Amino acid sequence: MVDEICVGLIGYGMAARTFHVPIIQAVPQLRLTKVVTRHQDPSLDRDPSVEVVQDAATLLQDEAIDLVVIATPNRSHFDLASQSLLANKHVVVEKPFTTSSAQAQQLIDLARGQNRLISVHHNRRWDGDFQTVKQLLGTNLLGRLVEYEAHYDRFRNFLRPNAWREEAGEGSGILFDLGSHLIDQAQVLFGLPQMVTADLRVQRDFAQAIDNFDLTLHYDGLKVILKGGMLVRGPEPHFTLHGTAGSFVKYGMDPQEEALKRGLTPTEPGWGEEPKGRWGTLNTQIDGLHVEGQVETLAGSYQAYYQNVADAIAGRAELAVKPEESRDTIRIIELAMQSNEQKCTLPLSV
Known part of the structure; x- marks a missing residue:
C-alpha cells in the first residue's frame, strides 16, 4: 500500500x-x-x-x-x-x-x-450537472431517451495574444479544448457511437483555429448533439434531453471552475453546490400525471x-478515466475533422 x-x-x-x-x-x-x-x-x-x-x-x-x-x-x-x-x-x-x-x-x-x-x-465527469444527468438517466423519468444535446459555449470575440490554443496547427482550437470534454461525457453515458457527422468552422475575425463545432454522434435510436462556440453571447441550455416520457433542460455551467478562479478550494463548506436558481427543469409524466419542476443539482467534486x-x-x-476511453475521444475528434472535410457522415472504427 x-x-x-x-x-x-x-x-x-x-x-x-x-x-x-x-x-x-x-x-x-x-x-x-x-x-x-x-x-x-x-x-x-x-x-x-x-x-x-x-x-x-x-x-x-x-x-x-x-x-x-x-x-x-x-x-x-x-x-x-x-x-x-x-x-x-x-x-x-x-x-x-x-x-x-x-x-x-x-x-x-x-x-x-x-x-x-x-x-x-x-x-468534468465530476461536474454536478453532469452527475445529475447521469443519475436522471438511471431512472425511467424520461422514458426511452431519443435526443441528448450538450453545449460548451463562450463569448470571446477577440483573440488572446500569444495563446497557443488560438494558433493554427495540430491540437489547437476548441474541438480539442472544449469538445473533448463533451465527447468524453457522451462516452460515459452512451458508449461509442456508430457514426459521426461534424460541421467545424472558424467564425471570428482573424481566427486561425476552429472556434465553432457542431457534432452529431449517431446511436441506435438516439441522436447525440455536441456543440461549442466562441461567439455565443446569450445563454443556451447546457444540457437538453428528450425522451418518450418527458424532457430535461439545464442552463448554466458547474460552479467549480469559477470558484477555483476566485481562489477557493474544495475544503470550503458547500463546495460544488449550485444555487437553486440554476437547477434544471424536468417536464414529464408519472403514472399518467403531468409533473413539472426543478431537479436539485448534485454537488460537483473535481477532487x-x-x-x-x-x-x-x-x-x-x-481507474475511473481509462486511457482507452481518452484515446477513443481523440479518434472521434479525428473522425469529426474528416467528416467536416468530406461533408459526410462517417462510421466509427477504433
Missing part, C-alpha cells in the same frame, strides 16, 4: 494553477513536491514545500516522485508523457490526451509495458478525479 504519493507537475499555466494544484492539495494522499516552470510565480513562493525547477529532466530524475502531471500545450503531451513513463512514473495528462489516436495508443502500450498508470484529466487516481495507484480502486 502507498501512504503518500509525491507529485511532480510539468507546466504552470492557467490549467495547472486553477484545475490541478488546488485539487491535488485537497487530496490527503497526494503531496505536490516539484513544479517545472520557466516563469516564477508568487503563489509558488508562498509554499516552501514545493520546489521549482526549470526543466522536465530534473523533475524526472527525482526518484521520490511517483506521479507526474502534464499541464503543458497539447502538442507536447506525447513526448512528455513518454519520457515520464520511461522514468517509471505514473502519469496524468491534461486533456486532450494527445493530438492523434495513434500517439494515444503508443502511450497506452508504453504504460502497460512499464506497469505504470496513465490517465487523462477529464475532470474525486485525483482521489481516484491516488486510490488506483495504491491498488484500492479501478
Whole structure:
C-alpha cells in the first residue's frame, strides 16, 4: 500500500494553477513536491514545500516522485508523457490526451509495458450537472431517451495574444479544448457511437483555429448533439434531453471552475453546490400525471478525479478515466475533422 504519493507537475499555466494544484492539495494522499516552470510565480513562493525547477529532466530524475502531471500545450503531451513513463512514473495528462489516436495508443502500450498508470484529466465527469444527468438517466423519468444535446459555449470575440490554443496547427482550437470534454461525457453515458457527422468552422475575425463545432454522434435510436462556440453571447441550455416520457433542460455551467478562479478550494463548506436558481427543469409524466419542476443539482467534486487516481495507484480502486476511453475521444475528434472535410457522415472504427 502507498501512504503518500509525491507529485511532480510539468507546466504552470492557467490549467495547472486553477484545475490541478488546488485539487491535488485537497487530496490527503497526494503531496505536490516539484513544479517545472520557466516563469516564477508568487503563489509558488508562498509554499516552501514545493520546489521549482526549470526543466522536465530534473523533475524526472527525482526518484521520490511517483506521479507526474502534464499541464503543458497539447502538442507536447506525447513526448512528455513518454519520457515520464520511461522514468517509471505514473502519469496524468491534461486533456486532450494527445493530438492523434495513434500517439494515444503508443502511450497506452508504453504504460502497460512499464506497469505504470496513465490517465487523462477529464475532470468534468465530476461536474454536478453532469452527475445529475447521469443519475436522471438511471431512472425511467424520461422514458426511452431519443435526443441528448450538450453545449460548451463562450463569448470571446477577440483573440488572446500569444495563446497557443488560438494558433493554427495540430491540437489547437476548441474541438480539442472544449469538445473533448463533451465527447468524453457522451462516452460515459452512451458508449461509442456508430457514426459521426461534424460541421467545424472558424467564425471570428482573424481566427486561425476552429472556434465553432457542431457534432452529431449517431446511436441506435438516439441522436447525440455536441456543440461549442466562441461567439455565443446569450445563454443556451447546457444540457437538453428528450425522451418518450418527458424532457430535461439545464442552463448554466458547474460552479467549480469559477470558484477555483476566485481562489477557493474544495475544503470550503458547500463546495460544488449550485444555487437553486440554476437547477434544471424536468417536464414529464408519472403514472399518467403531468409533473413539472426543478431537479436539485448534485454537488460537483473535481477532487474525486485525483482521489481516484491516488486510490488506483495504491491498488484500492479501478481507474475511473481509462486511457482507452481518452484515446477513443481523440479518434472521434479525428473522425469529426474528416467528416467536416468530406461533408459526410462517417462510421466509427477504433
